[in-house]
Amino acid sequence: MSTKVVARAPLTFYERTYLPTILSGLKVTAKHFTDTVFRGKTVTMEYPEERWVVPEGYRGAPYLVKDQEGAIKCVSCQLCEFVCPPKAIRITPPGADGAPADRTNAEKMPKEFEINMLRCIFCGMCQEVCPEEAIFLQKDYSLTGESRAEMIFDKAKLLKLGGTHGGVQKWKHKLEGAKAQEVFPV
Amino acid sequence: MPQFTDILFFGLAGLVLLFGFLTVANPFSRNPVTSAMFLVLTIVSLAGLYVLLHAFFLAAVQVLVYAGAVMVLFLFVIMLLDLKEEEHRRLKSGILAVGSLAVVAFVGILLATLLKAKPAASAVAGRLVEGDTAKLGTLLFENWLLPFEILSVLLLVAMVGVILLTKKDLK
Amino acid sequence: MEFLQYLSPSTQFVLFSALKIFAVFGVVMTAVAYAVLVERKVSAWIQNRVGPNRTAPFFINYLPVIGPFLVRLGIFQPMADGLKFLLKEDFTPNYVRKVYFWIAPAITVIPALMTVAVIPFGSTLGTEKMVIADLNVGILYTFGIVSLGVYGIVLAGYGSNSKYPFLGSIRSSAQMISYEIPMGMSVIPIFLVAGSLNLGDIIRYQAEHGWMILKQPVAFVIFLIAAFAETNRLPFDLPESESELVGGYHTEYSSMKLALFFLGEYANMIASSAMMVTLFCGGWTLPFVTALSTPSSSILIGLLHIGVFFAKMALFMILFIWVRWMLPRFRYDQLMDIGWRRFIPAALINIVVTALVVAFLHD
Numbered sequence: 001m002s003t004k005v006v007a008r009a010p011l012t013f014y015e016r017t018y019l020p021t022i023l024s025g026l027k028v029t030a031k032h033f034t035d036t037v038f039r040g041k042t043v044t045m046e047y048p049e050e051r052w053v054v055p056e057g058y059r060g061a062p063y064l065v066k067d068q069e070g071a072i073k074c075v076s077c078q079l080c081e082f083v084c085p086p087k088a089i090r091i092t093p094p095g096a097d098g099a100p101a102d103r104t105n106a107e108k109m110p111k112e113f114e115i116n117m118l119r120c121i122f123c124g125m126c127q128e129v130c131p132e133e134a135i136f137l138q139k140d141y142s143l144t145g146e147s148r149a150e151m152i153f154d155k156a157k158l159l160k161l162g163g164t165h166g167g168v169q170k171w172k173h174k175l176e177g178a179k180a181q182e183v184f185p186v
Numbered sequence: 187m188p189q190f191t192d193i194l195f196f197g198l199a200g201l202v203l204l205f206g207f208l209t210v211a212n213p214f215s216r217n218p219v220t221s222a223m224f225l226v227l228t229i230v231s232l233a234g235l236y237v238l239l240h241a242f243f244l245a246a247v248q249v250l251v252y253a254g255a256v257m258v259l260f261l262f263v264i265m266l267l268d269l270k271e272e273e274h275r276r277l278k279s280g281i282l283a284v285g286s287l288a289v290v291a292f293v294g295i296l297l298a299t300l301l302k303a304k305p306a307a308s309a310v311a312g313r314l315v316e317g318d319t320a321k322l323g324t325l326l327f328e329n330w331l332l333p334f335e336i337l338s339v340l341l342l343v344a345m346v347g348v349i350l351l352t353k354k355d356l357k
Numbered sequence: 358m359e360f361l362q363y364l365s366p367s368t369q370f371v372l373f374s375a376l377k378i379f380a381v382f383g384v385v386m387t388a389v390a391y392a393v394l395v396e397r398k399v400s401a402w403i404q405n406r407v408g409p410n411r412t413a414p415f416f417i418n419y420l421p422v423i424g425p426f427l428v429r430l431g432i433f434q435p436m437a438d439g440l441k442f443l444l445k446e447d448f449t450p451n452y453v454r455k456v457y458f459w460i461a462p463a464i465t466v467i468p469a470l471m472t473v474a475v476i477p478f479g480s481t482l483g484t485e486k487m488v489i490a491d492l493n494v495g496i497l498y499t500f501g502i503v504s505l506g507v508y509g510i511v512l513a514g515y516g517s518n519s520k521y522p523f524l525g526s527i528r529s530s531a532q533m534i535s536y537e538i539p540m541g542m543s544v545i546p547i548f549l550v551a552g553s554l555n556l557g558d559i560i561r562y563q564a565e566h567g568w569m570i571l572k573q574p575v576a577f578v579i580f581l582i583a584a585f586a587e588t589n590r591l592p593f594d595l596p597e598s599e600s601e602l603v604g605g606y607h608t609e610y611s612s613m614k615l616a617l618f619f620l621g622e623y624a625n626m627i628a629s630s631a632m633m634v635t636l637f638c639g640g641w642t643l644p645f646v647t648a649l650s651t652p653s654s655s656i657l658i659g660l661l662h663i664g665v666f667f668a669k670m671a672l673f674m675i676l677f678i679w680v681r682w683m684l685p686r687f688r689y690d691q692l693m694d695i696g697w698r699r700f701i702p703a704a705l706i707n708i709v710v711t712a713l714v715v716a717f718l719h720d
């Protein structure tokens with residue numbers, strides 16, 4: 001590629017006094033100054049009081065959700081634990097004689113479910129992979145804590161923060177269908 | 187009881203000597219920058235002596251020109267050259283001898299002049315060099331105009347010479 | 358005030374001088390702290406931001422309306438800033454030249470504070486002149502002291518023993534020496550016109566004959582621009598230009614030592630604003646108001662004079678801050694070019710013309 005040298009136009013005497021630059025600088029700064037001071041136009045968002053509108057599809061912190069009936073959706077399949085790139089999720093399965101799931105159409109639920117928010121990269125893989133639609137990246141962007149231990153969210157906390165997800169309850173409809181045919185999958 | 191000004195005089199004179207000594211023969215550091223800084227301190231203490239003589243103009247000019255401008259350029263050059271080997275140089279006996287000889291000769295000349303002048307002590311005390319800038323200007327531009335002009339031309343010649351020397355591609 | 362009469366004149370002199378020194382020192386320190394605040398606020402406003410508006414000491418809850426307003430203005434921010442600088446870890450990198458690294462901040466601050474000594478910041482308060490040292494060669498003293506300020510920066514760069522600070526200090530020494538010359542030359546016409554080197558006399562002259570800024574506009578422009586260069590403010594902040602030299606001469610500094618550099622910079626700004634007010638804008642006098650342009654023995658008028666002086670100074674400080682956002686940084690060769698090839702000839706011509714005019718008017 002060849003270079004093209006563009007000749008600079010010589011400055012006129014007026015330009016060489018720097019006056020036009022100074023004046024235009026004065027104009028711009030004065031405009032912004034009056035805008036801010038007299039018209040109150042600022043770009044600053046005063047954060048704790050004002051908050052930004054989190055856009056749809058924002059990938060914030062991943063939380064566990066419950067279904068409309070208040071049951072835990074997660075079935076402790078550990079797919080999310082497996083897929084999580086930074087290994088932020090740790091699931092303790094209930095084991096052979098652990099507590100059963102609190103909904104009728106599931107076999108089990110996790111004994112403990114921890115997400116280390118310091119490790120999590122908010123990639124959304126867990127949400128993507130979850131067969132039960134039990135984990136969702138929600139709109140929380142301001143995660144703070146005073147210690148590392150505090151930033152590891154346990155099951156209770158995740159469920160509380162996650163709330164109810166009013167989405168599909170896919171097994172419920174299957175169950176209804178099965179009931180009608182009197183074939184029980186569980 | 188010694189006068190307050192006497193104490194100041196001896197204090198400042200002592201400082202001038204101390205800093206002067208540290209400039210040329212600092213036993214703790216042979217760093218040229220340190221020497222230059224002590225030279226600055228010498229100049230500033232000297233300005234203090236001028237103030238004691240009520241020669242405010244001289245004091246101010248001393249600080250302004252020597253400490254503020256000339257020495258900064260000195261420092262500038264020393265820092266740019268980064269004289270490392272200077273710190274490791276050993277004193278050679280020949281140089282030491284020549285240097286001491288020069289010092290002795292200079293002190294001799296000074297002493298001889300001082301002894302010859304021998305002004306009456308009272309006369310000196312009465313004749314403070316008053317810091318009147320206007321008078322100084324009149325003296326310079328009326329009584330000593332020729333030497334003044336010669337000196338300025340000399341400086342100009344030196345300046346032009348330096349510029350000529352530093353121009354590499356002069357045909 | 359009875360007991361003052363029993364003191365000898367020299368004791369009185371020492372007492373009053375000490376009082377004035379303490380007062381001026383305190384005022385300058387406070388002014389520096391609030392200059393930083395003003396800088397942050399004005400900068401914020403020019404950039405459509407809000408600026409510091411959070412620092413609220415505990416007692417603010419007891420002030421109903423004014424309290425929150427003061428907090429919004431950031432009035433308490435300087436205290437928090439100062440405390441932060443004091444409490445931060447004082448870190449010394451282990452490859453620096455320790456002695457120079459340590460004394461450089463002090464050398465920057467001391468001359469900046471010393472310049473204030475000769476500035477007549479008011480007429481009289483009672484019988485006492487409102488200037489610490491009424492020197493006959495006031496302006497020369499200022500220039501002498503200011504010229505020492507460059508050592509702080511040079512030694513900071515040398516002591517840091519690292520390339521960006523070094524480049525910054527080299528730039529600064531060249532820049533400050535270059536601009537001292539036009540600055541010194543630009544004020545000569547003023548002394549030609551006023552006929553004295555004493556700053557008090559110059560104010561007196563201006564009270565009678567009108568401000569110097571009208572008589573010597575060229576001198577004023579040169580002095581103003583040289584003052585920007587001398588205080589290392591934008592558009593001439595090449596010694597610390599963040600975008601090229603990280604932070605310039607104070608790259609390696611932290612904590613209180615860094616704060617001392619800022620203190621020096623702002624004290625220098627205050628000193629040059631005070632100089633400009635004194636030399637060009639009539640000092641503590643106001644035109645058209647006779648009561649305010651003649652020294653008077655009443656305490657109230659004396660205080661008013663001091664107020665006028667500070668108001669004018671504040672205007673110059675705001676100018677310093679404002680210009681920072683008006684102009685981009687000059688290139689180094691442009692800086693030198695303006696200094697040596699424009700201002701020095703302009704200042705010389707100004708001297709010659711003024712001298713001729715003064716000589717002809719005299720006869």
Ligand code: SF4
Nearest residue numbers: 084120121123124126
């Ligand atoms: S969002 Fe990504 S990183 Fe975070 S828990 Fe889910 S899979 Fe792991």
Ligand code: SF4
Nearest residue numbers: 074075077078080130
């Ligand atoms: S959250 Fe979903 S993917 Fe993870 S263990 Fe529970 S059911 Fe399986």
